[in-house]
Amino acid sequence: MQLSTFLIQLLNGLQYGMLLFLIASGLTLTFGVMGIINLAHGAFFMIGAYLVFQFARIYEWPLPLACASAIVAVVVLGSIVERAVLAPLVDRDHLDQVLVTYGLILIFDELAVVLWGKDVHAAEIPAMLRGSVHISDMIVYPVYRLALAGAGLVCAIGLYLIVAKTRIGMIVRAGSHDRSMVSALGINVGPVFALVFGLGAALAALAGILAAPILSVSPGMGDKIIIIAFVVVVIGGIGSIKGAFVGALLVGLFDSFGKVLFPTVSSLVIYALMALILVWRPNGLFGKAA
Amino acid sequence: MSRSVLITTGVVVCIALTIPLFGNPYLTTHATRILIYAIFAMSLDLLVGYCGLVSLGHAAFFGVAAYATALLSAKIGVSNILISLPLSTLTAALVALAIGLLTLRTGGIYFIMATLAFAQMLFFLVNDSAFFGGSDGILLLTRFSLGTPSLSASDPVVRYYLTVAAAFLTFVFLYFLVRSPFGRILQGIKSNERRMRALGYSIARYKLATFVIGGALAGLAGHLYVLLASLADPSILDWVHSAQVLMMVILGGMGTLVGPVIGAVLLIELIDQAAEFTEHWKLIVGVVVVVITLFGKGGLAGLWAAVAARLGLARSQP
Amino acid sequence: MSLLETKSLSKNFGSLNAVRDVSLQIQPGEIHAVIGPNGAGKTTFLNLLSGELPVSAGCLQFEGHDITRWSPDRRANAGIGRSFQHSAVFEDLTVHENLRLAAQTQYPKSFGMLWPAEGYTDVAARVTDVIAQLSLNAAESTRAGELSHGEQRQLEIGMLMAISPKLMMLDEPTSGMSRNETLELIGILRRLSERHTLMLVEHDMDVVFQLAHRITVLVNGSVLASGTPEAIRADASVRIAYLGQED
Numbered sequence: 057m058q059l060s061t062f063l064i065q066l067l068n069g070l071q072y073g074m075l076l077f078l079i080a081s082g083l084t085l086t087f088g089v090m091g092i093i094n095l096a097h098g099a100f101f102m103i104g105a106y107l108v109f110q111f112a113r114i115y116e117w118p119l120p121l122a123c124a125s126a127i128v129a130v131v132v133l134g135s136i137v138e139r140a141v142l143a144p145l146v147d148r149d150h151l152d153q154v155l156v157t158y159g160l161i162l163i164f165d166e167l168a169v170v171l172w173g174k175d176v177h178a179a180e181i182p183a184m185l186r187g188s189v190h191i192s193d194m195i196v197y198p199v200y201r202l203a204l205a206g207a208g209l210v211c212a213i214g215l216y217l218i219v220a221k222t223r224i225g226m227i228v229r230a231g232s233h234d235r236s237m238v239s240a241l242g243i244n245v246g247p248v249f250a251l252v253f254g255l256g257a258a259l260a261a262l263a264g265i266l267a268a269p270i271l272s273v274s275p276g277m278g279d280k281i282i283i284i285a286f287v288v289v290v291i292g293g294i295g296s297i298k299g300a301f302v303g304a305l306l307v308g309l310f311d312s313f314g315k316v317l318f319p320t321v322s323s324l325v326i327y328a329l330m331a332l333i334l335v336w337r338p339n340g341l342f343g344k345a346a
Numbered sequence: 347m348s349r350s351v352l353i354t355t356g357v358v359v360c361i362a363l364t365i366p367l368f369g370n371p372y373l374t375t376h377a378t379r380i381l382i383y384a385i386f387a388m389s390l391d392l393l394v395g396y397c398g399l400v401s402l403g404h405a406a407f408f409g410v411a412a413y414a415t416a417l418l419s420a421k422i423g424v425s426n427i428l429i430s431l432p433l434s435t436l437t438a439a440l441v442a443l444a445i446g447l448l449t450l451r452t453g454g455i456y457f458i459m460a461t462l463a464f465a466q467m468l469f470f471l472v473n474d475s476a477f478f479g480g481s482d483g484i485l486l487l488t489r490f491s492l493g494t495p496s497l498s499a500s501d502p503v504v505r506y507y508l509t510v511a512a513a514f515l516t517f518v519f520l521y522f523l524v525r526s527p528f529g530r531i532l533q534g535i536k537s538n539e540r541r542m543r544a545l546g547y548s549i550a551r552y553k554l555a556t557f558v559i560g561g562a563l564a565g566l567a568g569h570l571y572v573l574l575a576s577l578a579d580p581s582i583l584d585w586v587h588s589a590q591v592l593m594m595v596i597l598g599g600m601g602t603l604v605g606p607v608i609g610a611v612l613l614i615e616l617i618d619q620a621a622e623f624t625e626h627w628k629l630i631v632g633v634v635v636v637v638i639t640l641f642g643k644g645g646l647a648g649l650w651a652a653v654a655a656r657l658g659l660a661r662s663q664p
Numbered sequence: 665m666s667l668l669e670t671k672s673l674s675k676n677f678g679s680l681n682a683v684r685d686v687s688l689q690i691q692p693g694e695i696h697a698v699i700g701p702n703g704a705g706k707t708t709f710l711n712l713l714s715g716e717l718p719v720s721a722g723c724l725q726f727e728g729h730d731i732t733r734w735s736p737d738r739r740a741n742a743g744i745g746r747s748f749q750h751s752a753v754f755e756d757l758t759v760h761e762n763l764r765l766a767a768q769t770q771y772p773k774s775f776g777m778l779w780p781a782e783g784y785t786d787v788a789a790r791v792t793d794v795i796a797q798l799s800l801n802a803a804e805s806t807r808a809g810e811l812s813h814g815e816q817r818q819l820e821i822g823m824l825m826a827i828s829p830k831l832m833m834l835d836e837p838t839s840g841m842s843r844n845e846t847l848e849l850i851g852i853l854r855r856l857s858e859r860h861t862l863m864l865v866e867h868d869m870d871v872v873f874q875l876a877h878r879i880t881v882l883v884n885g886s887v888l889a890s891g892t893p894e895a896i897r898a899d900a901s902v903r904i905a906y907l908g909q910e911d
C-alpha cells in the first residue's frame with residue numbers, strides 16, 4: 057500500500073470512527089444507565105438529518121439555526137419517547153425492549169416516508185467547508201471530512217469530561233457499574249435517565265446532520281448505521297464510554313482499510329473483527345464480566 | 347400427548363388438509379407461506395421460549411438453508427428435494443454450530459447483539475458477492491422434484507401437503523422434545539442458570555444443542571421457502587426478517603409452541619391486511635407491536651388476560 | 665485424608681480482600697460450621713469452593729485432586745453440592761419438577777430428547793424418596809415460586825439431597841425460618857450428616873452449637889479461629905470479635 061493511500065484510509069477510518077462514536081456513545085449510555093437496549097436509536101440519527109433538510113433547504117433558515125433547532129427538536133422527541141415508551145421498559149426483560157424499539161423503528165421510518173417521501177435527498181456541504189486541503193503533494197483531502205473528524209473528536213472529549221468530572225458523570229459511571237446501587241443511594245433516577253437519554257439523542261442527531269452530506273438523507277438511513285453502532289458497542293463493552301470510543305476507532309479503521317485490502321468482502325471485515333474479539337473477551341474490551 | 351392436545355391437533359390438521367380442496371390457488375399458496383413461518387417461529391420459540399436464548403439473528407439459518415437449496419439447484423442442478431432438503435438443513439445446522447460456539451460464550455444483551463451481527467455478516471456476504479447473486483439473489487427457473495422427476499415438488503398442492511407434513515412433524519417433534527428430560531433441562535436453564543450449574547449441568551453444551559436444533563428447523567423453513575418463492579435473495583437474511591419472526595413468537599405467546607403458530611398467522615395477516623389498506627402499513631404494524639408488547643406481557647394471550655381482568659371477566663389463569 | 669482442603673485461598677474484589685489466605689480442612693463425615701459477622705466473606709468463601717467465583721490466589725483440593733480451575737458443574741459432578749444464601753429454586757417449575765431436575769443428574773440414561781421426562785420411573789422414585797425425607801406441606805404440583813420462604817429453603821436442601829453430593833455446603837439454611845421450621849431443619853440436617861459431610865454457613869448460634877463438630881470463625885476474610893465448639897466458645901478473641909456482639 058502506498059503511503060498516500062495509507063494516510064487517506066487512515067483519515068477516512070478516523071472520520072468514520074468519530075461518526076460511529078457519536079451514535080454508539082448514546083447507545084452505550086442508554087444501556088449503561090437505564091439498562092435498555094434501544095434499537096430505535098438510529099431514528100434520531102435519521103430525524104436529525106431530515107430536520108436540517110427541512111429547515112435549511114425548505115424553510116431556508118440559516119444553517120446554524122437549522123442545525124440547532126433540529127437537535128433541540130430531536131431531544132424533545134427523544135424525551136417524549138423516553139417518558140412514554142422506554143421508561144416503562146426499564147425493569148422489563150431485553151426481549152420486550154427489543155420488540156418495542158423495533159416497533160418504534162417501523163413507526164419512525166414510515167413517518168419519514170409519509171412526511172418526506174421515499175426519495176433520497178442530497179445534502180449540501182456548507183460553503184465554508186467545501187474544497188480540499190493539500191496535506192502533502194500527493195494527498196488531497198476534503199475539508200468537510202476533516203471537519204467531521206474534528207467535530208467528533210471534540211464531542212468525544214466533551215463527553216469524556218462530563219463522564220469523568222461531573223456529578224452526573226459520576227452517577228452514570230456508578231450506574232453502569234451497578235444499577236441497583238444508584239437507586240439504593242437515594243438518587244432520583246428519573247431525571248438522570250431523561251438527561252442521559254436526551255444527551256444520547258442529541259449526539260445521534262448531530263451525527264445524522266454531519267453525515268447527511270456524505271450519506272444522503274433517506275428513510276431507513278439510521279437502520280444501516282445503527283447495526284454498525286451495535287457492533288461498536290459489543291466490541292467496546294456495553295455501558296463503557298471508553299469502550300465505545302476505542303470500538304468506534306477500531307471499526308472505523310478496519311472498515312476503511314478493509315475496503316482497500318479485501319475489496320470483495322470488505323463489509324465482512326468488521327464482523328470478523330467482532331467475532332474475534334468476542335472469542336477473546338466475551339464481554340467486549342472494556343465490559344464488566346456478566 | 348394429552349387428550350385435548352391430541353384432539354385439537356387432529357382438528358387443525360384436518361382443516362389444514364382440506365384447504366387445497368377449495369381449488370383456490372391463492373389460498374393454497376398463502377396457507378403454504380403461513381405454515382413455513384409457523385415452522386420458522388416454532389424453531390425460534392425453542393430458543394427464546396424454552397431456553398431463554400433471545401436471538402435476533404435467527405433468519406441467518408433460514409437464509410443459509412434457502413441459499414444452499416438455491417445454489418444446489420442453480421449451480422449443480424440438484425433439484426430433487428430428497429437430496430436438497432437434508433443437505434440444506436444440515437448446512438443450516440452447521441452454521442448454527444459455528445455461530446453458536448461464538449455467541450453462546452456471551453450472555454444477555456451481548457448475545458442479542460452478537461447473533462444480530464453474525465446474521466448481518468451473512469447478509470453482507472451474499473449481498474456483496476457475485477457467487478451468491480448479489481443483491482438480486484438467486485432466481486430459480488427449474489422446478490423441484492420429489493424423488494422422481496415426474497413428481498413435482500413445485501406443484502402448489504404437492505408443495506402445500508409437503509409443508510403441512512413438515513409443520514406437523516416439527517410441532518410433534520418439539521412437543522416431545524420440550525417434555526423430555528432434555529427439554530426440562532432447557533427450562534431449568536431459562537429459569538436459573540446458576541442453579542443448574544450448581545446441580546452439575548454443563549450449560550454450554552445444552553444451549554449449543556438447542557441452538558443447533560433451532561437452526562436446523564429454521565433451515566427446514568428456509569428450504570420450503572425456496573420451493574415456494576423460487577428465489578433466495580438477501581432480504582431473507584436481513585435482521586428485519588429476524589425481528590419479524592421474533593415478533594411472531596412474542597405475539598402468539600412464547601414457550602407454548604402453539605403460540606408461535608398463531609403468531610405467524612396473525613403477523614402475516616396483519617401485514618397483508620394493513621398493506622391492503624394503506625401503503626404505510628409499517629406504521630400500523632409498528633403501533634400494534636409497541637402496544638401489544640408494552641401492555642400485554644406474554645403476547646396476545648397476556649393482553650387478553652389483562653383486558654379480561656380489567657373488564658372483570660377474569661378467570662384464574664391455569 | 666481430608667475430603668476438602670484449601671491452601672491459602674484468597675479472593676479480592678478490586679482493593680477489597682473478601683477472603684484472605686484461608687487454609688482449612690474438612691474431614692469426611694464431619695459437620696463443619698463457618699461463622700462470622702455480616703460481610704466476613706463466608707458466602708464468598710463458599711463461592712470459591714463451589715467454583716462460582718474464580719480464586720485470586722491459593723488452591724483447593726477435593727479428595728486429593730486439585731480442583732482450583734474446575735468449573736462449577738464439574739465440581740458438582742465430582743460431589744460438591746451447595747445451596748444458595750438467597751433461595752435459588754426454579755420458581756416457574758413445580759416442586760416435583762425442581763427435584764426431578766436435580767435427581768436426573770444421577771441417572772445418565774435419563775437425558776433423552778424424545779420420551780416425556782415423567783416416564784423415567786427411577787428418577788421419579790428418587791424424587792418421591794427425597795420428598796418423604798422433607799416436611800413440606802405443599803403438594804408436589806405447586807409452583808416453587810408459590811411456596812413459603814421456609815418451604816423454598818427446604819426444597820433447596822431437597823434438591824441437594826437428590827444429587828447426593830459427598831460434601832453438602834449450605835449457606836444460611838435457616839435464615840428467615842420460624843422457630844419450628846428451624847427445629848425441623850436441624851433434625852433433617854442431623855439425619856443428612858449420617859451420609860454426607862456438611863459445611864454450614866450459619867448465623868444462628870443455637871443451630872451451630874447443636875450441630876457442628878468443628879467451627880471456623882471468619883472475620884474480615886481471615887480465619888480468626890478454628891476448632892471444636894468448646895474451644896471456640898472458650899476462645900477469648902472470638903468472644904471479643906464475634907460472640908460478644910451476639911450476647
Ligand SMILES: Nc1ncnc2c1ncn2[C@@H]1O[C@H](COP(=O)(O)OP(=O)(O)OP(=O)(O)O)[C@@H](O)[C@H]1O
Pocket residue numbers: 677680682700701702703704705706707708709749
Ligand atoms: N461480587 C462481589 N463484588 C464485589 N464485592 C463483593 C462481591 N461479593 C461480595 N463482596 C463483598 O465482599 C465482602 C464479603 O461478602 P460476603 O457476601 O462473602 O459476606 P458474608 O460473610 O457472606 O456476609 P453475610 O453474613 O451478610 O451473608 C463484603 O464486603 C461484600 O460487600
Ligand SMILES: [Mg+2]
Pocket residue numbers: 706707708749
Ligand atoms: Mg453470606
